[in-house]
Amino acid sequence: MKLSSLSQQKLGWLLCTPALVAMIAVTAYPIVYACYLSLFRYDLRFPDKRAFTGIDNYLSVLSSTVWWEALLNTVIITAVSVSMELLLGMGFALIMHRAIIGRRLVRSAVLVPYGIITVVAALIWKFAFLPDTGFVGNLTGIDIAWFSQRWSAFIIIILTEIWKTTPFMALLLLAGLTLVPENLLRAARVDGAGPWQRFTLITLPIMKQTIAVALLFRTLDAFRIFDTVFVQTRGAQNTESVSIVGYHALISRLNLGLGSAVSILIFLCVLFIAAAYIKGFDIAGALTGKEKP
Amino acid sequence: MRRYQTPAKRKTGYRLLPAALFLLLATAAGCSEEQSSPTPTLKWYIFDEPSGAFADAAADCSENSGGRYRIDLVPLPTDADQQREQLVRRLAARDSDIDIVGMDVIWTAEFAEAGWILPWPEKMAAEATSGRLDSAIASASYDDRLQAAPFTTNTQLLWYRTDRIDSVPTTWEELLKTAESLGDQGTVQVQGARYEGLTVFFNSLLSSAGGDILKNHEMVLDEDATREALAILQSIARSPAAPASLATSREDQSRLAFEAGDSTFMINYTFVWPSARENAPEIAENMGWARWPAVSEDRPSRVTIGGINLGVAAYSDHSDLAFAAASCLSSEANQRLAAHKGGLPPTITALYHDEEVQKTFPFADVLLETLKDGSQRPQTPLYNDVSMAISHTLHPLRAIEPQEDIDTLRREIERALHSEGLL
Numbered sequence: 001m002k003l004s005s006l007s008q009q010k011l012g013w014l015l016c017t018p019a020l021v022a023m024i025a026v027t028a029y030p031i032v033y034a035c036y037l038s039l040f041r042y043d044l045r046f047p048d049k050r051a052f053t054g055i056d057n058y059l060s061v062l063s064s065t066v067w068w069e070a071l072l073n074t075v076i077i078t079a080v081s082v083s084m085e086l087l088l089g090m091g092f093a094l095i096m097h098r099a100i101i102g103r104r105l106v107r108s109a110v111l112v113p114y115g116i117i118t119v120v121a122a123l124i125w126k127f128a129f130l131p132d133t134g135f136v137g138n139l140t141g142i143d144i145a146w147f148s149q150r151w152s153a154f155i156i157i158i159l160t161e162i163w164k165t166t167p168f169m170a171l172l173l174l175a176g177l178t179l180v181p182e183n184l185l186r187a188a189r190v191d192g193a194g195p196w197q198r199f200t201l202i203t204l205p206i207m208k209q210t211i212a213v214a215l216l217f218r219t220l221d222a223f224r225i226f227d228t229v230f231v232q233t234r235g236a237q238n239t240e241s242v243s244i245v246g247y248h249a250l251i252s253r254l255n256l257g258l259g260s261a262v263s264i265l266i267f268l269c270v271l272f273i274a275a276a277y278i279k280g281f282d283i284a285g286a287l288t289g290k291e292k293p
Numbered sequence: 294m295r296r297y298q299t300p301a302k303r304k305t306g307y308r309l310l311p312a313a314l315f316l317l318l319a320t321a322a323g324c325s326e327e328q329s330s331p332t333p334t335l336k337w338y339i340f341d342e343p344s345g346a347f348a349d350a351a352a353d354c355s356e357n358s359g360g361r362y363r364i365d366l367v368p369l370p371t372d373a374d375q376q377r378e379q380l381v382r383r384l385a386a387r388d389s390d391i392d393i394v395g396m397d398v399i400w401t402a403e404f405a406e407a408g409w410i411l412p413w414p415e416k417m418a419a420e421a422t423s424g425r426l427d428s429a430i431a432s433a434s435y436d437d438r439l440q441a442a443p444f445t446t447n448t449q450l451l452w453y454r455t456d457r458i459d460s461v462p463t464t465w466e467e468l469l470k471t472a473e474s475l476g477d478q479g480t481v482q483v484q485g486a487r488y489e490g491l492t493v494f495f496n497s498l499l500s501s502a503g504g505d506i507l508k509n510h511e512m513v514l515d516e517d518a519t520r521e522a523l524a525i526l527q528s529i530a531r532s533p534a535a536p537a538s539l540a541t542s543r544e545d546q547s548r549l550a551f552e553a554g555d556s557t558f559m560i561n562y563t564f565v566w567p568s569a570r571e572n573a574p575e576i577a578e579n580m581g582w583a584r585w586p587a588v589s590e591d592r593p594s595r596v597t598i599g600g601i602n603l604g605v606a607a608y609s610d611h612s613d614l615a616f617a618a619a620s621c622l623s624s625e626a627n628q629r630l631a632a633h634k635g636g637l638p639p640t641i642t643a644l645y646h647d648e649e650v651q652k653t654f655p656f657a658d659v660l661l662e663t664l665k666d667g668s669q670r671p672q673t674p675l676y677n678d679v680s681m682a683i684s685h686t687l688h689p690l691r692a693i694e695p696q697e698d699i700d701t702l703r704r705e706i707e708r709a710l711h712s713e714g715l716l
Contacts, residue, residue, distance in 0.1 A: 043712065044385045045407040045674065148541045236488075237541070252378055253677065254385055255712065 031267065037260040044254035057261035066245060067262070071269075074241045076154065078222040081161040085218060086211070088162065089169030096170065097177045114167035122231035125160040150237045157239060160228050165221070169214055176210025177203070212281035219273055224266070242266050333611045334363050335618050339395025339601070340376055341368035346635035347395075353630075354621035362614045364393070364622070373397050373489075384409040384606065391606040392615040393622070396441055398432040398600050398669075399489075399676050405435040406674035410604035411612055413439040420620055428667030429640035433602040435672060442623040443640035445631055446600035448663050449497070449585055450656060452551065452559040456579040465498075465525045465586045468558060472534035475557055482547035482559035483529060485539040487688035492680040493597045493670065494560075495687060498522035500595035500668035502588040506679070507671040512706050516699065521588055523687075523695035530690035534558075540689045552576055560585065562599070563654065567636055582656040584663055598667035600640065638664070678709035 041053045061067050092110050099106045113121065128134045129146040137143050146152045180203050188198050204211075226243040229235060235244045246266060250259030277283065339347055351364040369376040377400060383391055384404070396404060404410045413421060421442040422430050429443035451468075453461060457475060462468040472479035484490040496506060504518025529535055536542055536550060544561055551559040552573040559565065569577040585594040603619040605612050621627070628639035632650045638660060644650050645661040654660060671679050682705035687693060 041712075045381075045403060145541075148538070251382065252374070254381060 034260040034263050034267075037256050038264050040257045042255070042257040044256055053257070057257050058265070060258065061261050061265060066240070067242070067265075069238060070240045070242045070245045073154075073239060074223055074225065074243075077158055077161065077225055077241065078219060081158050081165075082215060082218050082222050084158075084162050085166045085169045086215060088166045089173050089214070092166065092170035093173035093177055096174050110170055111167045113163050114165065114171075116164070118164060118227045119231055121164045122160055122228040125156055125163070126232045129156050147233055148237060150239060153233050153237050153239050157225075157228050157232055160232070161222060161225065164228075165218060169218055172210060172214035172217070173207070176207040176214075179210070180206050208281065209283050212277060212283040215281075216274060216277040216283075219277070220270055223270060223273060242269070332360055332363050333614060334365050335392040335609075335611060335615055336367050336390055337364050337393040337395070337618075337622070338367045338369055338380060338391050339393075340371055340373075342631075342635050342637075344635040346631045346633075346637070349634070350622050350627040350630055353627065354618055357621065358618070362611065362618055364618055369395075384608070387608045389608045389610050392609040392611060393619050394441075394604045394606055395444070395601050396604045398598065398602060399680075401433060401440050401602065401604075402435045402672045402676060403674040404604060405438075405440045409607050410440055411607050411616075413441065413605075414616060417616055417620060421623065424625075424642055425640045426642055426664050426667070428598050428664055428669070429600060429602075431669055432598060432600065441602035441604035442619050444601050444603050444623040444628070445637035446598055446640045446664060446667075447562055447638050448596050448598045448660065448667060449493075449560050449562055450659060450663065451583045451585055452561060452565060453581050453583065454557045454576075454579050455581040457557045461581065461583045463584075463587055464590060465529070465588060468586045469528060469532050469534060472558055473532060475534075478555060478557055479534045480536050480550070480556040480558070481529065481532075481534045482536055482542070482551050482556045482561070483539070484543055484547060484560070485530065485535075485688070485690045486541050486543050486546075487684050488543060489680050489684065490543055491684040491687055491690075493599075495522060495526065495683055496670055497585065497595070497597045497668060498525055498588060500597070501585070501592065503592060506683075506706070507673055510673060510710075512703065512710065514699065514703055514706070519699050519702070520695045523693055523698055525588065526687065526690050527693040527695060530693065540691075563638060563656070563660065564636065566654075566656070582659055584659055593666060594663075595666050595668040596663050597670055598664060600638075673710065675710055675712055678712055679706055682706050682709040 038057050039052060039054060040050055041056070042050045096103070096107050096110060116124075126147075129136050131137055131143065131145050136146075144152065146156055184202055185198055188202055193201065224243055225241045226247065229239055229241050229244055230247070233239045235241075235248075242262070243266065246259055246262040249255050249262055253259075337347075337351060342348075348366050351366050355363045369379055377397070380391070380394060384407070394404070394410065396410070405412070418439045422439060425443045426446060429446045430439070432446075433439060433441040433443045451461070457478065458471060462471050468481065472481045484494055499506060499514075499518055499522040502518035502521040504515040504522065505513045507513060530539060536547075536556070538546065538550075542550075544564075547559055547561050548565045548568055550556055551561075551565065552569055554573070554576055566577070566580070566582075569580055585596045587594040603623050605615040605619055609615050623640075625641055625644065628641050629644055629647060629650060631637045632639045632644060633653050636653060638654065639645070639650065642661065645654075645657045651657045670676060673679060683702065686698065686701050686705050
């Protein structure tokens with residue numbers, strides 16, 4: 001059979017098949033399997049006692065204060081770090097966009113933290129703030145054990161996140177900035193619009209979809225925060241994120257049922273966040289590539 | 294190998310590559326077989342002991358085996374939770390690489406119940422238990438069978454400043470009274486953070502009051518003893534002699550605080566002794582030791598014991614040799630080595646009268662007395678869950694209300710025993 005005899009649509013599907021198969025194997029299958037596991041009492045230490053328990057695992061998770069505390073922690077970390085990243089990222093994007101001299105140098109410098117592995121970044125910040133080895137205590141004269149209190153541990157976790165991923169935000173926003181036509185800005189200037197007016201009335205509306213996509217990416221990423229917390233506090237002083245709770249159930253306790261229930265709940269939260277952004281910013285078009293009618 | 298590979302590549306390009314690869318694999322497989330058949334290698338997974346005492350023991354036993362086996366040390370992290378995590382992941386996946394496991398006493402029940410370690414063969418049990426402390430044997434047993442060879446043990450003592458007090462308090466009540474009378478210098482360093490150490494503290498108090506958390510897998514928590522234990526925890530936390538950082542204090546924080554000199558008492562393990570001698574010699578000079586305070590005058594304290602036992606992994610390819618090797622590793626000579634070089638208290642009673650060991654542990658007599666009356670942590674495969682239930686309920690110590698908290702404890706432990714809920 002010649003390719004041309006296939007209808008356009010069938011050809012499309014045919015070409016998509018390899019990607020589709022890969023997606024099913026590495027994404028769909030694990031999700032479905034986790035869903036299935038979450039309905040069982042299944043502890044890898046005692047595999048013989050495996051039994052179907054319906055939604056018991058979910059009830060157990062949702063009635064536990066551990067889950068809700070971790071969810072609150074995660075929401076705090078996500079909200080604070082993503083909003084700070086947006087502000088800083090926008091600043092960096094404008095600098096990178098407008099830089100006249102040393103443009104390359106500026107861009108590379110801004111991107112350096114993003115090139116560092118998260119675990120390494122988390123360790124750098126941890127060492128910097130440790131009372132005995134860190135330089136922060138000496139430099140600022142604040143001599144406290146940063147990781148032994150909840151609020152101070154949070155500050156460092158959030159600062160690490162911001163430091164590490166602001167470049168990513170800046171990069172996405174920079175792409176958005178290049179979409180803003182120079183002519184439009186010049187015309188506005190001629191009409192007497194000040195820099196702030198040009199930014200809020202022209203640049204921001206045009207960038208809306210880019211901003212939404214950048215926020216969406218970062219929020220989903222921040223919500224699944226694991227490595228920074230794991231390296232810096234291991235969840236002590238009530239700094240557990242939902243991923244850490246899942247890790248404890250799955251890896252430390254080998255409780256596949258309960259752990260899968262936590263994973264599925266995190267997945268649902270992520271779905272909810274994504275849906276909320278798409279609805280709230282009206283960016284379905286930007287993500288699927290289809291223009292709105 | 295090189296002889297086959299190089300000409301194949303140069304002369305005939307890629308046509309011979311599969312053949313070369315095959316040959317390479319075949320020779321590689323041949324090599325490993327050849328290596329393993331005369332002297333099997335046993336992998337000993339145990340925490341990374343800094344002094345090298347374990348490495349010496351492994352070398353020693355390998356040599357004395359007469360070529361029957363060779364022991365390779367695989368160091369695990371120093372943190373007990375991380376050790377367990379790595380082991381459990383491998384064991385749950387039936388990894389045959391593990392032959393001998395250095396097990397914290399709290400894992401015995403879990404590993405045995407899950408079938409990850411083999412029960413000690415009856416005919417070898419006598420060798421592994423003869424002359425060993427009863428409490429250490431109990432910590433290595435589950436379901437009335439020996440599951441591992443008792444290797445090292447440990448427990449807490451009361452450390453105090455000989456230059457500040459005349460007579461050593463023997464009960465908690467007395468201790469707090471003495472401490473409070475000393476004013477600012479009277480601080481009592483205990484562990485009150487929300488972690489497993491808090492469970493240990495509670496367990497020691499409860500045992501000293503004559504109670505138990507579990508017996509035969511069932512929750513006991515005797516009403517009177519539990520109330521007494523909780524009341525003591527409460528009075529420690531609310532005493533002016535409690536450290537300011539009680540809510541986050543673990544063993545190491547206690548040690549550092551004591552070495553700083555502002556505290557008169559400390560409840561801690563024996564590692565504080567070599568540490569004080571090295572870091573704060575002027576304080577070590579005035580450092581005394583005594584048995585853990587009792588709950589009441591008429592009943593000696595019963596303190597929770599720790600330590601490492603050697604188990605044989607169920608998926609090992611050489612379990613017979615592993616049993617022999619573990620017996621050798623936990624023999625008297627190697628326990629002496631671990632005590633002398635690594636500062637790990639032995640499980641063999643006679644060693645506490647050994648001159649060399651007494652030099653390492655000048656407090657050997659008190660230590661032995663305490664260990665003889667040692668108490669076990671709840672022996673259940675769900676220890677981790679139970680421990681979290683206890684430490685989460687009791688933390689912070691200041692907020693304890695004995696009567697109410699008995700009920701909360703009962704409820705939470707019951708939940709944990711049914712492995713319900715997140716921890």
